[in-house]
Every structure is written in structure tokens, then in C-alpha cells.
Amino acid sequence: MKIRTGLGYDVHQLVDGKDFWLGGIKVEHSKGAVGHSDADVLIHVICDALLGAANMRDIGYHFSDTDPAFKGIDSKILLKDVMKLIGNEGWKIGNIDSTICLQRPKINPYIPEMKKCLAQVMGIDEEDISIKATTTEKLGFVGKEEGVAAFATVLITK
Numbered sequence: 001m002k003i004r005t006g007l008g009y010d011v012h013q014l015v016d017g018k019d020f021w022l023g024g025i026k027v028e029h030s031k032g033a034v035g036h037s038d039a040d041v042l043i044h045v046i047c048d049a050l051l052g053a054a055n056m057r058d059i060g061y062h063f064s065d066t067d068p069a070f071k072g073i074d075s076k077i078l079l080k081d082v083m084k085l086i087g088n089e090g091w092k093i094g095n096i097d098s099t100i101c102l103q104r105p106k107i108n109p110y111i112p113e114m115k116k117c118l119a120q121v122m123g124i125d126e127e128d129i130s131i132k133a134t135t136t137e138k139l140g141f142v143g144k145e146e147g148v149a150a151f152a153t154v155l156i157t158k
């Protein structure tokens, strides 16, 4: 059996009055993340970790941020496509671990819903998806509420 790990890291700017999509769901907040897609930073790092583990480049390689086809796209569609890409190569997910770095709002109450949503999109057990949240103690761009960052690692097998 082949076992591989992958890492994902991503950042999006936060601005006033935008919808805030995170982990496939809409988070209630005065600010939201901006990007070419719906700017769901958690989904993006999971996509990148999966592609990295399978040695299949990164999310920007497959879904260009200059392609109008992906403008404002629901990142859940990108995640489904990534599952197809790695599935076609015979890879199955072992587990996913992730961390969202965000000063406000508190993310913990949303985590069960995010896990449920992502498990459904990826067709895996909620038990195999870990989502953690941290502030950066008011330091840096996350602490100053200028942006949101996330990390993910995954293990895949075939």
C-alpha cells in the first residue's frame, strides 16, 4: 500500500460587507473573505493538501484565478472536482486535519456543521475530518482582522 501526506496553506483578505464562506458554510460576520472564487480558505487548503499528497500540483494550476469560469464559484464544486482528480488516480482519504487562523468571530460553534458539510461533499466520514481554530493573539494580519489563514494536512492511500 502507498501512503502519502500533503500540506495546504492559504490566505484571503477580509473586507466589510462580504459574505463569509468557510468550510462550505456561511459564517455570520460583518466581514467576509475576498477572492476569485467564493474565497473559502478552509476548502482551498484541503484541496491543496489533497493535490499535494497526490503530487498533482495545486488548486491554482487546475482552477485558474484568471478563468471567468471560476469567478465567484462555490468552492465545494472545486473540492468535488479535486476528489475526482485524486480518485481517478486511485487515491483514498485516510484523514484530514486542519486549522483556521481567525481573530473574530469564534469559529468553534460552526465546526460541527462544517464537518458535516465537508464530509458530504467529499463522501467520507465526519470522523476523518478534524477542524481546529485559533486566533493569533491580535498579532499580524489575522490578529488585526485584515485576513483569514488556514492550514491542512491530509493522509491518502492506495
Ligand SMILES: [Zn+2]
Residues within 6 Å of the ligand: 010, 011, 012, 035, 039, 040, 041, 044
Ligand atoms: Zn484561496
